[in-house]
Amino acid sequence: MKTAITEMFAIEAPVFAFSHCRDVVVATSKAGGFGVLGAAWMTPEHLEQELKWIDDHIDGKPYGVDMVFTSTASDISGSKNPREILPREQVDYINGLMTRDGVPELPQEEVDGWYQDYAANLSFTQPESEALFEVAMRHPVRFVVSALGIAPPHVIQRVHDAGLKFGALVGSARQAQKQVEAGVDVIVAQGTEAGGHTGDVASMVLWPEVVDAVAPVPVLAAGGIGRGRQMAAALALGAEGIWCGTIWLGTVESELAPDMRDVLYAARSADAVITYGYTGKPCRALRSKFTEAWAAQEAPEPLKVPYQSILSGEPFRRAERAHRKDWMTYAAGQVVGQVNEPKTVKQVMYDMLNEYLETTEKLNTILEA
Amino acid sequence: MKTAITEMFAIEAPVFAFSHCRDVVVATSKAGGFGVLGAAWMTPEHLEQELKWIDDHIDGKPYGVDMVFTSTASDISGSKNPREILPREQVDYINGLMTRDGVPELPQEEVDGWYQDYAANLSFTQPESEALFEVAMRHPVRFVVSALGIAPPHVIQRVHDAGLKFGALVGSARQAQKQVEAGVDVIVAQGTEAGGHTGDVASMVLWPEVVDAVAPVPVLAAGGIGRGRQMAAALALGAEGIWCGTIWLGTVESELAPDMRDVLYAARSADAVITYGYTGKPCRALRSKFTEAWAAQEAPEPLKVPYQSILSGEPFRRAERAHRKDWMTYAAGQVVGQVNEPKTVKQVMYDMLNEYLETTEKLNTILEA
Incomplete structure (x- = not known):
């Protein structure tokens, strides 16, 4: 496949896997996609350990790290109890x-x-985010993503100076424009159907709105994607790739x-x-x-x-x-209804790309008539 | 174009326009789509008048009527004030x-x-629904749609005996299955981003779920569609056509x-x-x-x-x-952000189909690489 995103990261399929689990990150990158480790909830020591493990297992494939850059978080690290x-x-x-x-x-x-x-x-202050960022920069990450907030200029500059890409999750076209003004290279536009923190606008409406607002900056579509038909829909709506989270939770590799x-x-x-x-x-x-x-x-x-x-x-x-x-509860998007049995990450990728192909072929028959 | 829906109704493009406005119904059917008049809020006399006007202006093109069949509505018609x-x-x-x-x-x-x-x-009792239905059956409607509730067996039977099709709006796969068991020919699956009464599941997730649940019954995708990219996404997700409402509100033909x-x-x-x-x-x-x-x-x-x-x-x-x-407020879906100026119904259809074509071509270039 060839899109702005497969070119940017030299990957086979523009399928990004967001996961808190290092095994999922490694398995998706090795399957031709791109794993992104959710690091926001980790201590710098924990992140160091996870990235070391990833480097030892990923066979040189590219991967990324996702964290938060919020200026409004309360500092609770000093509380006794x-x-x-x-x-x-x-x-x-x-x-x-x-x-x-x-x-x-x-x-x-x-x-x-x-x-x-x-x-x-859970203490997401700026110094803590920067400590995580420093750890990430000591490893061969290719993509740093802000899940929340606009990163400080010197952080984005460091990423660019190292020849890497910076991304940001958004839930509205206005947020996307602000991130692009801050120097972000890739926008992850996340519809309301996504798991975790989410806005009100659904993917069907949000993605083309964001694509038009930030063109030519490439957009990864997030929220509601777990199979090939949804991947085809995302690319039809103007995205250059997809970003999935929920779909990996039930895989064999997941630590759930x-x-x-x-x-x-x-x-x-x-x-x-x-x-x-x-x-x-x-x-x-x-x-x-x-x-x-x-x-x-x-x-x-x-x-x-x-x-x-x-x-x-x-x-x-x-x-x-x-x-x-x-x-029990767990952050998950509406595609959870499609997750009904354990499959390997490789199988999920294979099924998705296969259905994507079938879908493109079907769309052509509609027009040939 | 050729899908199960264009074949079923002998239309050029599988684009259904839901509207309370007879001019929109006529204009979409004449432009190669299929207009459906929202009749639930009308009296039988008013509906008779609207259908008469439509018959006089639609040049024999097919159209439909949308009403409610709810068994739980309160009868308020007898209240003095x-x-x-x-x-x-x-x-x-x-x-x-x-x-x-x-x-x-x-x-x-x-x-x-x-x-x-x-x-x-606003009194939606069964006798009132049936009175509207009787009016519709005196006109050359090709499609009767229940926006809410399962129609009585004799109603669906009458529609089938006359060689017409019966449709139903749903917001979940379970509702879709119940409608199909009741004999419905076409399911309109409406995601949470739609205007008016709506469920919680977004179109991106709902449509493929409903398509799989009721196959081979054809599904019209509703909620979040107003342009060609969204139409392509709907067909990629397995729908055989689209059902739009909000997008017509701002047209020249709308009575807003x-x-x-x-x-x-x-x-x-x-x-x-x-x-x-x-x-x-x-x-x-x-x-x-x-x-x-x-x-x-x-x-x-x-x-x-x-x-x-x-x-x-x-x-x-x-x-x-x-x-x-x-x-002021008005029932509208999230695609309202795309409605920014008056256009004719014909122009909206033209732009939509044009972007649909471009989108299909773009998807092919992704794979050719």
């Missing part, structure tokens, strides 16, 4: 519901120690735990709902008793970023320990 | 806001008489009033929001002080169908009389 900075009302609401529903509590001493570690990873895999395979498209309970911002995740608790009329207001994420860690871990699938 | 059956809290809330914002009230005697007429059109046209042309994609204020059910419409009033924390609960529609008639008319565009 992060649980104590959370308002009791919200903590007691969700944990009380779980207790009444028979989900065992965690031992208190474990909770305290674990909150401390967990919260440290068995219980969560069951939840994922069972979910239908309409089960990927917008919730404020996950992080405090609109985030698409799998419907469960947890998401419904925060959508209930009697629910207290979810906390602001990053406090709601800190708060949600304990209920998530309780559900996990007790194998309570009815309380 | 429909305004009196509405709870004061909601009526006073919205009208009070408008008064405080300087929008003149309507003369009371006019309000009463008008409520009576208006409410009569000048103020509302201005509102429409100025709206961006993100301005088409889900509101409960329009009808009491989730309905995508243009953001205004009216939709924001019902989304406010202090807003009373919107009424159930059809009472919220009856309630919203007075604020809509007040805004119209006073030329207060900031209070």
Whole structure:
């Protein structure tokens, strides 16, 4: 295949895999696509370890790193016990519901120690982002992506000076234009059907709008893509490649735990709902008793970023320990309805490209008539 | 072009135009597409008049009629003064806001008489639907569509006995399967980005899901289509044709009033929001002080169908009389961002098919490389 993106990164197929799992990153790049490691939640030490592993296994194929550059994040790294900075009302609401529903509590001493570690990873200040960026730049990454926020000029300059590309996720044409003005080389336009933090405009409308707004800067289409027909639709809408996340969660290579895999395979498209309970911002995740608790009329207001994420860690871990699938949730897009069994990353890629070919052929027969 | 739908209806392009405006219906059918008149809000007398006009102007081209078949609608036709059956809290809330914002009230005697007429059109009982259906069957309609609900078996049988086709709008694969079991010939799968009443799943995910669920029954793609790239995406996703509504609102042939046209042309994609204020059910419409009033924390609960529609008639008319565009809203999908100036229906069709051709050619160059 040949698009502006396959040319830019010298890859066979313009299929980008966003994943928190290094095995998925390696497998997609080796299958002719391009793996991007989600690093925002990692400490610099953890990221160093993951990139080292990737370098040792990826056979020199290109890959990227995704992080956040937000200027508004609260610095919570200095808090003695992060649980104590959370308002009791919200903590007691969700944990009380779980207790009444028979989900065992965690031992208190474990909770305290674990909150401390967990919260440290959720502190997205500029110095922390730059520390992650420094780690990435010591490895042969080819693509640095901002999942949130406009990166400082010196960061984008460093990327360009090293001959690499900088990308940014957006949910609107206006955000896309601002990122391009900041020097971004590739826009990832993400429709509302995507997993995780997402805007209101659907991919069908958003992608051509963004493509027109930033041309000739190439656009990767994100949100709602997991098979060849959707890939063909994305390229028809003007994208030069695709960016998928949800579709890799259920692969053999994914590190998702068995219980969560069951939840994922069972979910239908309409089960990927917008919730404020996950992080405090609109985030698409799998419907469960947890998401419904925060959508209930009697629910207290979810906390602001990053406090709601800190708060949600304990209920998530309780559900996990007790194998309570009815309380489990995970950030996922509406394509989750297409993820019903474990497949290798290679098989997912093969099926997708095969259906893409069939689709292009079918479109030609419509016109030949 | 040749798809299952162009064959079924013997039309040149599988482009269906849903419109409340007879001129749009006639213009699309004459331009090689297929016009469908939205009749749900009409009285049988009004529908008779519209179909007579269409028959006189459409030069024998095929067209259709869209109505609702709901078994749960309340019968409000017998109420003496429909305004009196509405709870004061909601009526006073919205009208009070408008008064405080300087929008003149309507003369009371006019309000009463008008409520009576208006409410009569919003009573969607089975006998009323069947009365509309009887009118339609006296005219050369080729396609009867249920916008809501499963039509009674004898209705679908009558359509089939006359050699016509029956269609149904759905927002999920499960609804689509139920409609097919009831004997429906064509499924219109409508994604969340569509105008009017809409589900949660976006077109990118919904269409292929519905296509697979009901194959070989042909699917028309609705929600998010207004240009050739989107049409190509719909056919790539497995649809046999497209169904558009919003895109015709701004055409020269549309009967939309000048103020509302201005509102429409100025709206961006993100301005088409889900509101409960329009009808009491989730309905995508243009953001205004009216939709924001019902989304406010202090807003009373919107009424159930059809009472919220009856309630919203007075604020809509007040805004119209006073030329207060900031209070105007209209059901529209996210493609409204693409509707920025008046064009003829023929021009919209021409531009769409032209871009469709270009898009198919571009997809071929991606593979030839």
